[in-house]
Amino acid sequence: MADMDASLKEIMQIDGAVGAAVADYTSGMALGTIGGTKDLDLAVAAAGNTDVVRAKLRAMEMLNIKETIEDILITLDTQYHMIRPLSGRAGKGLFLYVALLKTRANLAMARHQLRQIEASLDV
Known part of the structure; x- marks a missing residue:
């Protein structure tokens, strides 16, 4: 099982990833973020x-x-923006969010990798 910080670092290894977050969709709060750009504020993206x-x-x-x-x-x-609600009781109300550059990302592989990261995430 990987903790949130390790999982966010792993998400950033997905080809084309520019930023990622774990967010709570009941409160709108980003519980953890990594990456981003001057135009991509991950706290705002997670809340939105x-x-x-x-x-x-x-x-x-x-x-x-x-x-x-x-x-x-x-x-x-x-860009592609992917949102993956976490399954399981521990992740209830949380989702993974990742922004990917279309020119570098392989969407099928990104979905596969995000699914694997979610399976090993311990929140």
Whole structure:
């Protein structure tokens, strides 16, 4: 089991990663961040993406969808933003967030690696 800091460092090893966070979508707080740029404030990104997670969960509830979210992908002109809610009781209410450069990232590999990192994360 890896702690949060080790997991965030591992996320930054994903090709194209420019920043990552572990956030609580109930409070909007970033519990840990790494990387970022002058244009990518990870605390702000984590807080903003809590609204994305909450909105999707509300929509699923209204549609009576009983499945769980594996990940949410937001595709921008030059970046991918991936949100992966943590499964398991210990991670309830938390999600992983990573911003990737499209020119360097392999989306399938990034999803695979993020899934593996989540499986070993101990929060």
